[in-house]
Amino acid sequence: MLRRIDYGDDDLIITFFTLDRGKISAIAKSAKKSTQRFAGILELFSVLQAVFTRGRGKGLLILKEAVVKQPFSNIRKDIKRTAYASYWTEMISQWLEEARPQAELFHLLLHVFAKLDSGFSTGEELSILFQMKFLALAGLSPSLSQCSICNIETEKMEKNSIMFDLAKGGLVCEKCSLNSFGKIYLSKGTIKQLLWSGSSDFEKAQRIRYTPVALDEGLKFLEAFVPYHLGKQPNSLRFLQKIRKAGI
Ligand SMILES: [Zn+2]
Known part of the structure; x- marks a missing residue:
């Protein structure tokens, strides 16, 4: 439901x-x-x-x-788990057209709900996994392997902190960033973990243990990227960010 x-x-x-x-x-x-x-x-x-x-x-x-x-009653008993589950379901509601089957997305949602309900993984970890997989299934994956302007590979960029330009949908290297207005920065470690999360190897993706930096940067990035592509800020995301800010 x-x-x-x-x-x-x-x-x-x-x-x-x-x-x-x-x-x-x-x-x-x-x-x-x-x-x-x-x-x-x-x-x-x-x-x-x-x-x-x-x-x-x-x-x-x-x-x-x-x-x-x-x-999945443990989700509803907890305000933070409810907030994450509400965000994921709102993403699906906004993106999916009526009566268009999406079996892979269905199983992905089932998976993150089960993990969230059991408390086996945190909402933060699952939200990165869910958003990256969702974007891949929707054909909206962010371009994280290379500069979206000059195509230099991420690995070969000099700085560790790399700009992401929402409008371009991809990373922008230091040289090209002079003409770009991205406000989001991702470190190379975060980029690597995000790429794993969105990869087709689901077994591998769900075994990732995110570093605190990757969790923080990854969530900030995805919670800007996803609404940008849905064309609307989900109400449930506002609520989620509010309770996170309140330290709940
Ligand atoms: Zn470049």
Whole structure:
């Protein structure tokens, strides 16, 4: 479940990310009134097995039945975990078109939810992994291997701290940076860890232990890069950054 909004006094409109149909919206009738039918089931971030029907005409799908497969309730019990999960689901909601299957993205979300729920990895670590993988699947990967102007390889750049230009979608070497207005800087170590996170080797990507510098730089960078490409600052990201600033 990606999103849940009130509809009238009794109903809910829910956005689901399904394995075989991608993003779909459905109405859960009397979900707020009923104490039996959907009680304790329609919770954000949970994985459900659900049955839908289509009403007359071409209206919204109607949720008929639902059972919980994975509740991921530890995410909802913790404000910071909730903030990260909300950001990831909002990214998916904004980017995905209705009814376009994205099985790899579905499994990626399932993976980070399971790790977040178990407390096995932190929200910070998972958020770097999720954002880098998401960008790769969306065909929006940042260009981190070379200067986006003169193509010199990152390895061969002299300075350790390298400018990233959002508008160019890539790194800019020191020589070319004179005519660039990037405000984000990444160190070579961070760039290496980001590249691993986004690589196709998922096993390797999820074993990375980020250095504190890579976590800090990586999150700042991705939380600027992702909204730039979505064309909108997700509300949940504002909330996430607020509670992070408050030291929660
Ligand atoms: Zn250059």
